Amino acid sequence: MIFVFTGNGKGKTTAAIGQGIRAVGQGKRVLMIQFIKSKKWPTGEEKTIQSLEPKFQLIKGGEGFVGIMGDKLPREVHELAARETLKIAKNAIHSGEFDLIILDEVNVAISLNLIKLREVLEILKKAPSEVDLILTGRGAPKELIKIADLATECKEIKHPFKKGVLAKIGVEY
Numbered sequence: 001m002i003f004v005f006t007g008n009g010k011g012k013t014t015a016a017i018g019q020g021i022r023a024v025g026q027g028k029r030v031l032m033i034q035f036i037k038s039k040k041w042p043t044g045e046e047k048t049i050q051s052l053e054p055k056f057q058l059i060k061g062g063e064g065f066v067g068i069m070g071d072k073l074p075r076e077v078h079e080l081a082a083r084e085t086l087k088i089a090k091n092a093i094h095s096g097e098f099d100l101i102i103l104d105e106v107n108v109a110i111s112l113n114l115i116k117l118r119e120v121l122e123i124l125k126k127a128p129s130e131v132d133l134i135l136t137g138r139g140a141p142k143e144l145i146k147i148a149d150l151a152t153e154c155k156e157i158k159h160p161f162k163k164g165v166l167a168k169i170g171v172e173y
Contacts, residue, residue, distance in 0.1 A: 001132045001133070001149040001150065002124060002132075002133050002134075002135070002147060002148045002149050002150075003016075003019070003132070003133065003134040003135070003148060003149065003150045003151070003152075004107075004134075004135050004136075004140050004144055004145055004148040004150070004151040004152070005134065005135070005136045005137075005151075005152050005154065006107055006136070006137065006138060006139065006140035006145070006151070006152070006153055006154070007138060007152075007153035007154035007155050007156075008138050008154075008155065008156045009153075009154035009155045009156035009157070009159075010154065010156065010159065010172075011154040012136040012137060012138070012154050013045070013104055013105075013136055014045075015136075015152065015154070016032070016102045016104060016134045016136050017032070017045055017048075017049070017102075019100070019102075019134060020032060020049075020056055020100060020102060020134075021052075021056070023099060023100045023132075024052055024055045024056050028055075028099035028100055029054075029055055029056075029097060029098045029099050029100075030055065030056045030057070030098060030099065030100045030101075030102070031056075031057045031058075031059070031092050031097075031098045031100075031101045031102070032049065032056070032057070032058045032059070032101075032102040032104055033058075033059045033061060033085060033088060033089050033092065033101065033102065033103055033104065034058070034059065034060045034061060034062055034085075034104040034105060035061060035062050035082055035085050035086075035103065035104060035105045035106050035108065035109040035114075035115075035137075036062040036064070036065060036066065036104075036105040036108055036109060036137075037060055037062050037064070037104070037105065038060055038062045038063050038064040039060050040064055041064065044169070044170055045058075046058055046060070059085075059088060061081055061082070061084060061085030061088060062078075062081055062082070062085065062105070062109075063077050063078050063081045066078045066112055066114070078112075078114055079114050079115075081114075082109045082114035082115045083114075083115060085109075086109075086115050086119060086120070086123070089101065089103055089106075089123065090123050093123065093127050093128070093131055093133070094126075094127075094128065096128075098131065099130070099131065099132065100131070100132045100133075100134070101131060101132070101133055101134070102133075102134040102136065103133065103134065103135045103136070104136045104137070105136060105137040106120065106135050106136065106137055107135060107136065107137030107138060107139050107140040107141070107144070108137040108138060108139065109137070110137075110139075110141060111137075111138075111139040111141075117141050117143060117144075120135075120144070121143060121144070121147070124144075124147060125147075135148075
């Protein structure tokens, strides 16, 4: 199955991790590949996933937020990281090692033109049917939603960031 968790509201990555924990609880092997988030920002979910290894594994392939949050890296660095992360994802999907693979923030990598939608679609079309895939991130292209078996939109109604409250440890990361 292909799942898409998208929308401008909070909860996409959290939902994907919850699905991963559910899978692990049923004896499945899970890999989460993060396209934007980097090793420079340790997160609560990272620490928890590490405690579930080897059943639940995490690869942080990104170089951080692109053009925001003080990012000063050249765009080419982000593009290279996203392309390399997509190669890792493709290999993992065909490795036979995992039952569920989460492509976290892949929709953002596509919308920022760090990777090409057509490449992602090609990988999804050739994915073995026994591997479930979750694609997260705001701005999911309609082409991904069309091929998804399940698509959920997280809609922001209210968020403390709008009042100037910065990201809170244990809530946003």
